[in-house]
Amino acid sequence: MTSRQRAVLLLLLGSAFLLAADFSLLNVAIPAIGSGLGFSVENLQWIATSFAITAAGFTLLFGRVGDLYGRRRFFLGGIALLVAASVLGGVATTPEVLIAARVLQGLATAIATPTALSLLTIAFPEGPLRAKALGLNGAMIAAGFTVGAVVGGLLTALLSWRWAFLINVPAGLAILIATPLLLSESRASDRAKLDVPGAVTVSLGLVSLVYGVSRAGEEGWSDPASLVLIAVGALLLVAFWLIELRAKAPLAPVRILRKPTVLWGNLGGFVTITMQTAVIFLITVYLQKVLNYSALSTGLAFGGLGVASFLGGVLAPKVIGRFGNRNGLFAGMLIQLLAAASLYLIGESRSGFVLVLAALAVGAFGHLTAVVSYMVTATSGLPNEEQGLATGLATMAQQVALAVGIPVISAVAATRIHALEATESATRAVLGGVRLALLIDAGVVLIGAVLVWSFLKRAEAARAE
Structure with missing residues (x-):
């Protein structure tokens, strides 16, 4: 530099x-x-x-x-x-x-x-x-x-x-x-008019979708208003796609949205961030509701996660440089899912606290490796004039993931907890809900990792022909 x-x-x-x-x-x-x-x-x-x-x-x-x-x-x-x-x-x-x-x-x-x-x-x-x-x-x-x-x-x-x-x-x-x-000013060399219909539909669609999911996390997934908001959000995003197909100067050209590195890189980022956010929430519930740790002790328990995340971000470029974007993303997601799956072994005894600390640290390292890999993947192969769009898509995937991860996975845990409360103690019910949600969390990351790796590999093979 x-x-x-x-x-x-x-x-x-x-x-x-x-x-x-x-x-x-x-x-x-x-x-x-x-x-x-x-x-x-x-x-x-x-x-x-x-x-x-x-x-x-x-x-x-x-x-x-x-x-x-x-x-x-x-x-x-x-x-x-x-x-x-x-x-x-x-x-x-x-x-x-x-x-x-x-x-x-x-x-x-x-x-x-x-x-x-x-x-x-x-x-x-x-x-x-x-x-x-x-x-x-x-x-x-x-x-x-x-x-x-x-x-x-x-x-x-x-x-x-x-x-x-x-x-x-x-x-x-x-x-x-x-x-x-x-910093000097920079902008696209060909300054087209802003795609107002596309801007309105995508912004309102995302707001409606995220609000609906957040509301469902609070009110329950059978709440009619939440379901209407989610449906409206989905319809607006479909309308956005149709508008972009026909717009002379689209907000997000479909050719870029279809680009494998953009599409699958952002999907990998969305999955890894959504599920890691949910893991942190689930372990917070476990430490306070099952092991009865204070909020301060719970916060300190995540200190190792922060250090491991920082190391993951620093070392990820070396992983990418040696093994490539696709393999870096897959490896990071694989480490994250294995860490989440290992937390299924947690129990009511505080002796398992060491497992929690180790799994959080290992999972955080894998998570940041995946995050950096998805950022590199999702912004590669595009000219400078489209970097704002590429980084906007990557950041959007991150922001939406941060907003929806907890409501979706907490609903899984809550359903299981309510089912167990009839036959188990409150502590065992919470433990059962958290463990099931952690397994589903790991399963979602596994499916996402396999899909991303497979389709990115197929795209690489197609470019090589």
């Missing part, structure tokens, strides 16, 4: 860390926010859900808009909006203002994350340097999620939950000052 590339990498890694930390900073502070602002118990979920829905729904749109109208401009706009939203959240005195701040933070993430990632892929040519940069980016995202949860807990306990918002302000201002000095 040149000295300028190192400086650019440092800036963009800092933004990746900040945006990832913002996702988890508030999670541990939710009970304190609820008490401080008078949230009802049933509305507490909106502190997290409002952020997730907005981030997932608008990522693809702003990734492409950045391509057309200036990536640096939109990156700066996203960080500026994050700073403003964090100030609003930090001074909020009502639930409505707090939720508005979280929506704006989600929108800021949807703007800044894909544009930052596209600036990163443009700064480093396809090959080992880009793989290394994306690996470090993945490592910083993992570190941001982990550190954000820890720092959020410390700030809430020692100062106030408001500082979980306000800590974003100085970091965001530093990025705003450094960006014009290090």
